Amino acid sequence: MRAPTIYDLAEKAGVSIATVSRALNAKAGLSAETRDRVLAVADELGYVPNGTARGLSYGATETIGVVVATRSTNAALAEEHESLLFVDAVIRGAERSAQRIGYALLLASIRPRSGWEAAKRMVGRTDGLVVVDRAVSEEAMAWLAARHPVVALAWDSPQGAELVVRIDNVEGTRQLVEHLVVHHGYREIGVVRGPESSPDATARWQTVERLAATLGARIVGTWTGDFSAASGERVARTIGRSGAPLPRVLMCMNDQMAIGVLKVLAAQEIAVPQEVAVTGFDDIIVSRYLSPGLTTVRQPAEELGAMAVSSLFEAVRGTHLALREMVLPTELVVRSSCGCAPQPWYVASHEATDPAPSPAPAGMVGITAMA
Amino acid sequence: MRAPTIYDLAEKAGVSIATVSRALNAKAGLSAETRDRVLAVADELGYVPNGTARGLSYGATETIGVVVATRSTNAALAEEHESLLFVDAVIRGAERSAQRIGYALLLASIRPRSGWEAAKRMVGRTDGLVVVDRAVSEEAMAWLAARHPVVALAWDSPQGAELVVRIDNVEGTRQLVEHLVVHHGYREIGVVRGPESSPDATARWQTVERLAATLGARIVGTWTGDFSAASGERVARTIGRSGAPLPRVLMCMNDQMAIGVLKVLAAQEIAVPQEVAVTGFDDIIVSRYLSPGLTTVRQPAEELGAMAVSSLFEAVRGTHLALREMVLPTELVVRSSCGCAPQPWYVASHEATDPAPSPAPAGMVGITAMA
DNA sequence: TAACATCACGAAAGCGCTTACTGGTAAGCG
DNA sequence: CGCTTACCAGTAAGCGCTTTCGTGATGTTA
Numbered sequence: 001m002r003a004p005t006i007y008d009l010a011e012k013a014g015v016s017i018a019t020v021s022r023a024l025n026a027k028a029g030l031s032a033e034t035r036d037r038v039l040a041v042a043d044e045l046g047y048v049p050n051g052t053a054r055g056l057s058y059g060a061t062e063t064i065g066v067v068v069a070t071r072s073t074n075a076a077l078a079e080e081h082e083s084l085l086f087v088d089a090v091i092r093g094a095e096r097s098a099q100r101i102g103y104a105l106l107l108a109s110i111r112p113r114s115g116w117e118a119a120k121r122m123v124g125r126t127d128g129l130v131v132v133d134r135a136v137s138e139e140a141m142a143w144l145a146a147r148h149p150v151v152a153l154a155w156d157s158p159q160g161a162e163l164v165v166r167i168d169n170v171e172g173t174r175q176l177v178e179h180l181v182v183h184h185g186y187r188e189i190g191v192v193r194g195p196e197s198s199p200d201a202t203a204r205w206q207t208v209e210r211l212a213a214t215l216g217a218r219i220v221g222t223w224t225g226d227f228s229a230a231s232g233e234r235v236a237r238t239i240g241r242s243g244a245p246l247p248r249v250l251m252c253m254n255d256q257m258a259i260g261v262l263k264v265l266a267a268q269e270i271a272v273p274q275e276v277a278v279t280g281f282d283d284i285i286v287s288r289y290l291s292p293g294l295t296t297v298r299q300p301a302e303e304l305g306a307m308a309v310s311s312l313f314e315a316v317r318g319t320h321l322a323l324r325e326m327v328l329p330t331e332l333v334v335r336s337s338c339g340c341a342p343q344p345w346y347v348a349s350h351e352a353t354d355p356a357p358s359p360a361p362a363g364m365v366g367i368t369a370m371a
Numbered sequence: 372m373r374a375p376t377i378y379d380l381a382e383k384a385g386v387s388i389a390t391v392s393r394a395l396n397a398k399a400g401l402s403a404e405t406r407d408r409v410l411a412v413a414d415e416l417g418y419v420p421n422g423t424a425r426g427l428s429y430g431a432t433e434t435i436g437v438v439v440a441t442r443s444t445n446a447a448l449a450e451e452h453e454s455l456l457f458v459d460a461v462i463r464g465a466e467r468s469a470q471r472i473g474y475a476l477l478l479a480s481i482r483p484r485s486g487w488e489a490a491k492r493m494v495g496r497t498d499g500l501v502v503v504d505r506a507v508s509e510e511a512m513a514w515l516a517a518r519h520p521v522v523a524l525a526w527d528s529p530q531g532a533e534l535v536v537r538i539d540n541v542e543g544t545r546q547l548v549e550h551l552v553v554h555h556g557y558r559e560i561g562v563v564r565g566p567e568s569s570p571d572a573t574a575r576w577q578t579v580e581r582l583a584a585t586l587g588a589r590i591v592g593t594w595t596g597d598f599s600a601a602s603g604e605r606v607a608r609t610i611g612r613s614g615a616p617l618p619r620v621l622m623c624m625n626d627q628m629a630i631g632v633l634k635v636l637a638a639q640e641i642a643v644p645q646e647v648a649v650t651g652f653d654d655i656i657v658s659r660y661l662s663p664g665l666t667t668v669r670q671p672a673e674e675l676g677a678m679a680v681s682s683l684f685e686a687v688r689g690t691h692l693a694l695r696e697m698v699l700p701t702e703l704v705v706r707s708s709c710g711c712a713p714q715p716w717y718v719a720s721h722e723a724t725d726p727a728p729s730p731a732p733a734g735m736v737g738i739t740a741m742a
Numbered sequence: 743t744a745a746c747a748t749c750a751c752g753a754a755a756g757c758g759c760t761t762a763c764t765g766g767t768a769a770g771c772g
Numbered sequence: 773c774g775c776t777t778a779c780c781a782g783t784a785a786g787c788g789c790t791t792t793c794g795t796g797a798t799g800t801t802a
Binding site: 001003046048049050051052053054055056061063070085088091092095096099104105106107108109111114118120121122123124125143146147229259260262263266267285286289290291342 | 419423425466479482489495517633634657
């Protein structure tokens with residue numbers, strides 16, 4: 001049972017295929033009766049347009065590709081899942097945005113030893129690509145960007161990408177450090193850093209270092225994790241074993257490591273925030289459900305994805321866009337792990353359940369032409 | 372700058388387009404020199420095949436669509452994210468499986484008031500569809516399945532779907548109840564149920580009810596949530612306000628509700644598991660990082676996605692498949708919220724960090740012909 | 743050496759659609 | 773009344789690829 005084509009519709013409606021096409025695409029220059037007749041037949045036959053044929057003829061796929069990285073080589077390991085929370089949110093945002101403009105979303109994941117063939121193939125199947133968080137090498141990025149509209153997401157300044165969409169790590173970190181040092185008066189800071197390879201981790205750490213000096217606090221120790229909760233655990237146990245006094249606050253460069261740290265501290269019955277305060281970065285979903293609730297910096301992951309797709313769309317549509325960088329704002333989220341009083345119940349309840357109006361989509365903090 | 376086509380390659384290599392096509396697709400009947408010459412030219416020009424043209428000519432898109440639901444109407448609300456954890460894992464598994472067979476993955480989300488147009492459109496752009504967790508209505512499912520290969524994931528027996536892939540809720544629940552009643556000897560069980568509309572929730576609840584009776588335990592109360600952590604909070608506060616004595620164990624029909632419950636209990640300084648034990652279902656990522664670690668039942672979400680795609684592929688390829696149902700096994704995950712001793716550190720560490728060999732992909736517990 | 747199989751490649755059809763271009767009819771105008 | 777214009781709808785080209793069929797060259801057999 002072959003799927004019906006416009007030829008079938010044309011025959012059944014007694015018109016030409018051109019007319020069918022015009023009716024289906026709501027083009028002008030068709031009488032209302034003809035249009036309705038065609039649409040009725042289409043409905044009756046359960047017609048669905050063939051996307052490949054349409055794309056070939058129209059000259060555009062109306063599809064946008066999202067390229068993400070799956071760092072772990074082992075699909076069954078927890079660390080893979082963990083590191084992907086951010087990516088999942090980005091994908092959701094991208095899908096939402098794509099659907100709004102009538103585009104489809106094609107997904108490809110780059111695995112450690114898989115090479116970037118999957119990304120390459122997407123060039124011939126999409127109108128543009130969103131490459132998330134260094135999913136491919138610089139060279140691959142340059143290759144892709146040379147022949148396809150590409151936006152780099154959460155990636156500072158890759159070669160060739162027309163567009164960069166990222167968050168304002170500096171401002172988010174600044175607010176957090178200020179809260180800890182100025183508001184709480186903490187003077188001794190321990191830092192759980194992220195992987196060297198991560199631009200986010202680097203930007204956050206450099207800001208902590210710079211601001212701590214400025215504000216009169218001291219970095220009393222740094223440890224390096226890989227952004228996974230497991231690495232947070234490892235770091236916390238290392239600190240415990242060292243016998244050195246705990247810093248007054250442990251700033252973790254993302255939430256997942258903070259979660260690992262909190263778990264170790266709870267097991268060792270070290271009171272948070274009384275003995276040591278702990279903070280994260282990202283505001284992943286569960287952070288609010290930890291005890292104590294994790295003070296962190298919210299990163300608009302969905303908005304990033306949505307913004308990437310919509311700017312890509314404009315780049316494809318619009319005549320041509322200047323090289324641009326979009327920086328989305330972050331937001332300090334104060335819960336109780338920093339030493340602030342726990343929120344009263346109704347607040348927590350409100351936060352989690354209230355169908356309050358959506359916060360306006362994160363606006364752009366700055367759009368700067370890149371040199 | 373137009374993208375190079377096989378015509379460009381043909382001209383530059385001095386052969387016909389047929390030969391180019393044969394070289395690119397590694398077809399037989401080509402001399403090695405010719406093949407290499409064509410491939411060299413393709414490489415030089417940075418050729419990427421046009422997927423739409425290929426699909427149109429070849430008669431298959433080599434794409435599989437995944438249709439998921441986004442229940443929340445408000446993209447910015449936490450509940451949306453929460454309910455999607457499972458879906459994210461499914462998508463990852465599906466993508467992995469698709470990539471392995473050289474397929475692309477197209478993603479569409481059905482939003483509350485968006486209708487199922489997005490799913491309909493996918494029929495013309497894919498070779499098959501995976502519909503997750505009642506993302507579309509029964510009628511829509513029937514419509515889709517009537518004209519496209521469709522597999523229903525985590526959805527009992529929709530009209531028309533050729534394939535159903537789901538987990539063994541009954542066995543997972545059975546193990547959990549047995550652990551609580553037989554091993555721990557708990558006799559008074561409170562149940563935090565999921566939404567009526569969820570087949571998973573229903574299957575789990577019915578199993579609890581049946582087994583409790585069989586094993587001599589009593590259901591001392593049931594409350595209904597909507598699978599979100601926020602609803603878990605609400606339920607826990609309701610229980611607290613009621614003044615009634617706590618059941619010895621609160622079985623939550625998924626992890627997210629358990630997380631909400633745990634948060635309230637922690638805030639009210641009710642000791643878990645000493646005063647009340649708490650369990651979940653799903654084994655989402657963070658469950659192991661809670662204090663106490665959440666005892667739950669692991670649901671192989673990624674495997675579900677992978678299995679759905681690979682069976683769909685076989686259904687498309689193979690001559691024709693009988694109606695089938697695939698049931699993936701669940702696994703009881705004992706942590707400390709049930710009253711078991713906390714795992715020694717090295718175990719937790721191992722669980723989270725060790726690059727141990729992947730557990731064998733979950734095998735099928737049963738493949739049964741559906742009537 | 744004739745007859746025939748095999749091999750390597752080219753010519754051309756066609757996948758289902760969009761979109762110029764074209765034409766035919768009715769209305770509007772001087 | 774002859775002409776232009778507007779409105780509808782049909783004809784046909786072509787998007788970039790795969791694949792069938794055909795053909796000349798080469799190798800094989802009696």
